[in-house]
Amino acid sequence: MSEQQAEAKKAFGIRLRNVRLDARLTGRQLAAATGMRPSKISRIEHARQNPTEDDIRTWCRACSAEAQIPELIATHRQIDEMWQEHRQQLRQGIKNLSAKNRPLYERTKLMRIYTSLNIPGFLQQPMYVRAVIEAVTQFHNLPDDIDEAVQARLNRLRLLTSGPGQFAFAIEASALYVTLGDRDTMEEQFDFLISATRMGNVSLGIIPLGATRSRIWAGDNFYIFDEHTVRSDQWTGTYETSRPIEIATFLKIFSLLREQAVYGVAARAEIEMARGLLQSRETPSH
Structure with missing residues (x-):
């Protein structure tokens, strides 16, 4: 992975964390709402695990941020190609x-x-x-x-x-x-x-x-x-x-x-x- 890709992945994890914070949810609350493990929430936010596109959709819906789904998915698709x-x-x-x-x-x-x-x-x-x-x-x-x-x-x-x-x-x-x-x-x-x-x-x-x-x-x-x-x-x-x-x-x-x-x-x-x-x-x- 290039340095640019690594930085992009970190930035994407921060964006998802901000979506959660804007919804005033803790990591455990988001885990409960999405069915993901709390450890997975943490790994995604710290760029130690790549979310799937379904993860992104589920994440945004649980945070009432459906409007951000298309742009987030487009960004996610680009990271490996950028x-x-x-x-x-x-x-x-x-x-x-x-x-x-x-x-x-x-x-x-x-x-x-x-x-x-x-x-x-x-x-x-x-x-x-x-x-x-x-x-x-x-x-x-x-x-x-x-x-x-x-x-x-x-x-x-x-x-x-x-x-x-x-x-x-x-x-x-x-x-x-x-x-x-x-x-x-x-x-x-x-x-x-x-x-x-x-x-x-x-x-x-x-x-x-x-x-x-x-x-x-x-x-x-x-x-x-x-x-x-x-x-x-x-x-x-x-x-x-x-x-x-x-x-x-x-x-x-x-x-x-x-x-x-x-x-x-x-x-x-x-x-x-x-x-x-x-x-x-x-x-x-x-």
């Missing part, structure tokens, strides 16, 4: 992982994307994609299916350039200064980012270096699919949730990040500034 370790996901290969994600990408009408340390996948160009996959393959000791994996990843680019969906990006300028591959790789990437700022279905915002962060700060990459799913990438895995309260929080975060970004001419200036630094580093001195 954290996906990269090493587990990648066992099926990068190519197959991309194919698995494609249906979600295709049915999403509005994609909101924030990245802080790399160019978002939907904007990555072929050489940049290859550099990313080569690094991932080497780090995780994956089979060498790089060519197929690159082609599978580039399907995301086709969704952006020819699909019906809308895309809103908030990218930290710091991501522009992380060099993957060689100079040609980054030049190709910068050229496409410039063109993306002019696409009708794309809102591309760059948060400048040194921007005042009075309301929100830089954080982990995340993707919001319409208003039904959020994925957030971390070093060892991906956090995923469809809980309305979590999605509302990420939507607020994204809105605040977008307010700090610049667009159009100003965004293109940020991209060219990063290009200029790359070129100056590789210009031989005389």
Whole structure:
């Protein structure tokens, strides 16, 4: 079990305990009302035992909290699915992982994307994609299916350039200064980012270096699919949730990040500034 899952299970146990406390029932009184043993009530509340969905329904009915049943059950179902370790996901290969994600990408009408340390996948160009996959393959000791994996990843680019969906990006300028591959790789990437700022279905915002962060700060990459799913990438895995309260929080975060970004001419200036630094580093001195 991941640390995130363990914390989620503890939080869920506390929620059930609060349902009981709001009903002004002791553990023994709830046990008597539900037919559960007092020890089971205690184990559930302290996250030492997983409740079944029937347990949750019975618990809420005994506490006159029937209205909370749907949300509690939805949360309970997500706990075991909310954290996906990269090493587990990648066992099926990068190519197959991309194919698995494609249906979600295709049915999403509005994609909101924030990245802080790399160019978002939907904007990555072929050489940049290859550099990313080569690094991932080497780090995780994956089979060498790089060519197929690159082609599978580039399907995301086709969704952006020819699909019906809308895309809103908030990218930290710091991501522009992380060099993957060689100079040609980054030049190709910068050229496409410039063109993306002019696409009708794309809102591309760059948060400048040194921007005042009075309301929100830089954080982990995340993707919001319409208003039904959020994925957030971390070093060892991906956090995923469809809980309305979590999605509302990420939507607020994204809105605040977008307010700090610049667009159009100003965004293109940020991209060219990063290009200029790359070129100056590789210009031989005389």
